[in-house]
Amino acid sequence: VTRRVGLFGGTFDPPHLGHLLIAEWALEELELDRVVFMPAGSPPHKRRHELSAADARIAMTRLATSRNPRFRVSTLETRRRGLSFTVDTLRELKRSTRGADLVLILGADSLDDFRNWHAPREIMRLATLAVAARPAAHRVRRRRGVVALQNPPLALSSSAIRARVRAGRSVRYLVPDAVARYIARHRLYAGRS
Numbered sequence: 001v002t003r004r005v006g007l008f009g010g011t012f013d014p015p016h017l018g019h020l021l022i023a024e025w026a027l028e029e030l031e032l033d034r035v036v037f038m039p040a041g042s043p044p045h046k047r048r049h050e051l052s053a054a055d056a057r058i059a060m061t062r063l064a065t066s067r068n069p070r071f072r073v074s075t076l077e078t079r080r081r082g083l084s085f086t087v088d089t090l091r092e093l094k095r096s097t098r099g100a101d102l103v104l105i106l107g108a109d110s111l112d113d114f115r116n117w118h119a120p121r122e123i124m125r126l127a128t129l130a131v132a133a134r135p136a137a138h139r140v141r142r143r144r145g146v147v148a149l150q151n152p153p154l155a156l157s158s159s160a161i162r163a164r165v166r167a168g169r170s171v172r173y174l175v176p177d178a179v180a181r182y183i184a185r186h187r188l189y190a191g192r193s
């Protein structure tokens with residue numbers, strides 16, 4: 001049975017080695033049975049750039065995670081209509097895992113923003129927060145229900161990767177090779193942010 005499940009939400013546009021590293025750290029430090037990568041459908045707090053199609057983000061997330069038997073990719077949020085709220089996703093996961101312990105994995109920058117999320121108290125009731133160190137984000141304050149991952153901070157972001165692709169620069173070693181190939185083959189990120 002699966003007792004401890006990590007939920008790792010993001011836009012994953014594209015998924016990069018920073019994402020994979022913190023999922024691995026969460027697996028190990030919180031002794032998770034698996035980590036579910038959840039590409040966001042229509043994220044309420046993220047309209048900064050035009051998102052790539054859900055199919056492309058799902059495909060890249062699958063390519064990025066396929067070699068790790070404890071990583072999964074879920075299309076729950078991309079299949080859901082309207083805005084996706086983490087609290088709804090956690091409720092759904094609680095049901096589908098028949099009550100597994102849930103851990104919500106997020107970067108320290110996302111934690112800074114957490115108070116503005118929909119139903120933060122309910123989220124904290126449903127899951128432990130595992131917060132990854134990230135350069136330029138605040139240090140994670142110790143408090144109940146929040147665990148700070150001991151990951152090496154990596155100054156990697158999807159937006160910086162998109163910018164490099166747009167500028168015709170290499171993203172090798174920033175994303176898995178299969179993701180770099182997917183980006184090239186589908187000409188993602190060319191000519192927009």
Ligand code: ATP
Pocket residue numbers: 009010011012013018019022105106107108109110132133134135153154155156157158159160
């Ligand atoms: P963008 O640059 O487009 O804003 P991003 O690199 O932050 O994207 P997301 O898919 O939005 O990637 O991130 C999903 C989750 O992963 C968020 O909780 C974010 O804080 C976390 N995350 C992303 N990159 C890192 C990193 N380098 N270190 C720690 N956490 C990260």
